[in-house]
Amino acid sequence: MSAVERVLVGHLYPSYLNIYADRGNIAVLSRRAALRGHELEVTAVGPGDALAAESFDLVYIGGGQDREQALIAPDLASRGEQLRRAVETGTALLAVCGGYQLLGRGYRGRDGTWLEGAGVFPLETVAGEKRLIGDVLLDAELDGTPISVAGFENHAGRTLLDPGATPFGRVIAGHGNDGASGFEGCRVAAAIGTYLHGPLLPRNPGLADWILGQALQHAGGTAELEPLTDELERLAHAVSSSRARARGGR
Numbered sequence: 001m002s003a004v005e006r007v008l009v010g011h012l013y014p015s016y017l018n019i020y021a022d023r024g025n026i027a028v029l030s031r032r033a034a035l036r037g038h039e040l041e042v043t044a045v046g047p048g049d050a051l052a053a054e055s056f057d058l059v060y061i062g063g064g065q066d067r068e069q070a071l072i073a074p075d076l077a078s079r080g081e082q083l084r085r086a087v088e089t090g091t092a093l094l095a096v097c098g099g100y101q102l103l104g105r106g107y108r109g110r111d112g113t114w115l116e117g118a119g120v121f122p123l124e125t126v127a128g129e130k131r132l133i134g135d136v137l138l139d140a141e142l143d144g145t146p147i148s149v150a151g152f153e154n155h156a157g158r159t160l161l162d163p164g165a166t167p168f169g170r171v172i173a174g175h176g177n178d179g180a181s182g183f184e185g186c187r188v189a190a191a192i193g194t195y196l197h198g199p200l201l202p203r204n205p206g207l208a209d210w211i212l213g214q215a216l217q218h219a220g221g222t223a224e225l226e227p228l229t230d231e232l233e234r235l236a237h238a239v240s241s242s243r244a245r246a247r248g249g250r
Contacts, residue, residue: 007219009041012060013045013075017072028199048075053079058091059091061099061103062098070115076117083118096193100159103120104117110127124160127158128156131155135173142207155195173244203236
């Protein structure tokens with residue numbers, strides 16, 4: 001086993017954005033790192049806290065209700081330049097639901113209000129009349145390797161990618177970004193934004209290891225990870241995939 005490598009993680013607004021137990025994604029990454037002899041050092045970052053985004057190997061932000069999103073949006077927007085620079089220099093990032101929306105250029109509410117975003121992802125979100133809810137199954141590709149991703153969505157936002165933007169995956173079952181385009185999420189370098197809750201990573205070990213590998217690489221290690229058995233994780237993925245397929249397409 002390689003020498004222990006410390007991975008520095010910035011967890012943005014954990015007291016505000018933790019709907020559907022999204023902080024479980026951090027627990028999964030910590031456990032999978034420990035099984036390989038690595039350590040995650042997680043720093044909670046709240047409104048007003050200093051954030052040297054480039055000093056982190058991984059930045060994580062979960063989802064929340066509209067009220068919580070509005071509370072942290074100005075602070076997050078003020079960190080946009082730092083976050084964009086961090087992603088450009090190889091920092092890994094995972095953003096879920098509300099965090100994903102606010103890492104775009106912004107969110108337009110039903111009443112016309114505009115929440116400025118951090119501008120990491122090339123997209124905007126507008127509120128829809130109907131919530132998009134249920135199990136989701138995606139076909140995605142990470143560095144040329146096809147991967148199946150399963151999760152759960154519950155959002156009113158309709159996220160519109162800029163022309164030429166790279167979606168995280170293509171919808172096999174469920175709604176995705178807007179219920180019409182067939183796209184789900186967005187990816188820029190080692191940054192992934194997605195609507196998938198659940199939490200996402202316990203049922204998608206391949207995705208968890210890709211994110212962990214990107215963070216380890218940023219920390220000066222290797223992105224190549226020793227395989228784990230993942231029996232329970234694969235079973236969870238199969239159950240979630242089956243539910244999504246039973247639900248059908250958009």
